[in-house]
Amino acid sequence: MTKPRLTRDEHDDLGRTLAGIRDELNRRTLQLANAYPRTGPEATPYKRLANIVDELDAVRAALDHALFREHPDTGETTVYYPYPEDRSIVRPPDHIEQR
Secondary structure, three states: OOOOOOOHHHHHHHHHHHHHHHHHHHHHHHHHHHHOOOOOHHHHHHHHHHHHHHHHHHHHHHHHHHHHHHOOOOOOOOOOOOOHHHOOOOOOOOOOOOO
């Protein structure tokens, strides 16, 4: 049995969300790069987070290709690479309660 694939609306929602997540992870990667060395043992968190951003970019590219295969008449590159104002905003809370 074939799986149903994503609807166009589901692609739109996923694209906005993944773009927002990527923006936040990239911001955090830069934060680590500016706070810790980029080589040696202390660079491990930075390198791993940078790899996650790279993997997320690969996921977005694969989903972009899937969108055009599944919805050739309505596919747009701005679904998985939306303009900044169209991306979901992914931010941690302003404060985190300490327990």
